Amino acid sequence: MNKIRFGIVGVGNMGSIHADYLFNNQIERAELTAICDLKPERLQWAKEKFSDKVKLFSDAEEMFNSRLVDAVIIATPHYEHPRLAIKAAENGLNVLTEKPAGVYTKQVREMNAKLQKSGKIFGIMYNQRTNPLYRKLKDIISSGELGEIKRTNWIITDWYRSQSYYDSGEWRATWAGEGGGVLLNQDPHQLDLWQWTCGMPKRVRAFMSFGKYKNIEVEDDVTAYVEYENGATGLFVTTTGEAPGTNRFEVSGDRGKIVIEDGKLTFWRLRQSEREFNREYKGGFGAPECWKCEVPIDGEAEQHKGITKNFVKAILDGTELLAPGIDGIKGLTISNAMHLSAWANDWVELPINEELYYELLKEKIKNSTYKKNNESRKLDINGTF
Structure with a gap:
């Protein structure tokens, strides 16, 4: 393998940025070969922008199974990051996920364990680490x-x-x-x-x-x-x-x-x-x-492109990841702890009580206006539709 074929899941605000720089060959030894999005209007946008040079999918697992990609960038709503990362790795793909790693640490801990077991390269788009x-x-x-x-x-x-x-x-x-x-x-x-x-x-x-x-x-x-x-x-x-x-x-x-x-x-x-x-x-x-x-500062922040370049080098050359995907649970642990503390009006020790956080979050989801406005759609255990 001398070039990484990328698929992108979700071409909203961030996914479209990743698609653009990959399609325009701004990442050495990488190319954009597939895009997946649930929204027909986003697939139409991709068709008009990339012509027939990029294969379009409305189902992520279909793209994962297509043998058209070696790695995926996940740029969907937050709850979906762990589920899609696990599915991609199960299909033998390297995974680069947008931040945050997920919404709650119980979900992300499972993702980390499965991605590490898969042996695939797993990164997270912490682009500020390039600053x-x-x-x-x-x-x-x-x-x-x-x-x-x-x-x-x-x-x-x-x-x-x-x-x-x-x-x-x-x-x-x-x-x-x-x-x-x-x-x-x-x-x-x-x-x-x-x-x-x-x-x-x-x-x-x-x-x-x-x-x-x-x-x-x-x-x-x-x-x-x-x-x-x-x-x-x-x-x-x-x-x-x-x-x-x-x-x-x-x-x-x-x-x-x-x-x-x-x-x-x-x-x-x-x-x-x-x-x-x-x-x-x-x-x-x-x-x-x-x-x-x-203090003099040398270099410039390569932002998202820098993380993607490093990710490609990790796959092809064995370069150490600047932002390993498993690190995503650390910042999320802090934010989950902040939520728990505010909800309980008390101190929270780390590591947090993940089960308690999950149960309290489910109550928030149950009463969420987004869920109530979409009652006809089933809410699964991960809090997504």
Whole structure:
């Protein structure tokens, strides 16, 4: 095999982007050979755009069995990601899924186990892992130059969405259609980067509002406090109802502080660790000498294309995945914990009680406007129609 033949399941907003760059040969050693979508209008769009050069399907399993593809990109609504990933792997295909990995960790844990057992390459579209800002942050933290982490703080409120955005699809911002709000739709990248660079917390206390700013049933305003195993603390603040918003990620450690904001990484670097200074200094008022360093960032974020390029290399060359699919459960665990904490108005320890989360989510789905508007359609155990 010297070229990977891709099939795409779902050509909505994201799937159409993947289809376009693959069809136009922007990924070396990859080509677009098939597209699947349930909606006739999307298949008509694909027919007009790609002519007869791409085979079209209305059934995903039919495409998986066609022998026309070696790998699939799954770009469907969230609930369907695990089911389709498992089916694709069972048919011997490599899988690259859009974020989030799924809606609840019980579902995603099953997917991870089956995909690992399949032996196929499994990736997730965490395209922000290609961003050199966050790669540099991870490098500095991993190298020990920042010292032991004391505090993390991410304010990510530049996700403004209008009511017309939510009204553009009846599934949007519903428990049955999307499985959550800002945490499931907008924030999976930030939740992943948070744990990718700083590690997983051990417990979470979250406060959130549901339909606070718009006429929706899921969360649109979240403030969460977390604690880490080493005693460090963290704060995550997000919303879709604020304009203008802020995107500022701050990590404080024993040897200084790093801030990512406005496309820059700034390192306030201590010449001596704070703990050493505290032990040795006898002058009363005082603080360690600090240098403000504008850290140079090399390269550019290749975004979705970068993840797809890496995925192709993993299949053909054995290159390590930048975003392994099994990592998707980590950020999802944090968001599930935030939901559980808000629903119970209490602390939630990690790992979470997956069965409790699943049962509470099913109650949300049962009362969802999307389900009630589609009562003639059967809701399966995974919460999808």
